[in-house]
């Protein structure tokens with residue numbers, strides 16, 4: 381985890397305080413200013429990223445052998461692909477069903493739901509546990 385990060389300050393809008401990139405977390409604030417809850421939230425995204433990385437590693441090697449070198453990007457990008465696809469699907473479903481406000485898709489993303497559920501502590505992280513949140517829009 382990196383605090384008082386220039387990367388976070390450049391990449392994030394004013395309302396956001398942290399970003400997880402390729403398994404590393406960058407905070408805008410200094411270490412003493414970041415709450416334990418926020419650190420746990422981002423740690424959960426790190427675990428989710430690593431789950432996606434290792435789950436896709438063997439398929440990526442197979443796909444690389446069969447179809448080309450581009451598939452080697454799969455492990456490092458799967459977390460972001462799944463996150464983005466779910467955000468899009470969630471936004472569409474919410475719009476079609478008239479559920480709440482449009483930006484609520486962020487809070488109905490399964491990976492965010494798991495992170496918000498576990499950030500207060502007490503419950504352990506379950507590998508690929510965010511799958512249990514699918515369908516709870």
Ligand SMILES: [Zn+2]
Pocket residue numbers: 421425492495
């Ligand atoms: Zn989050």
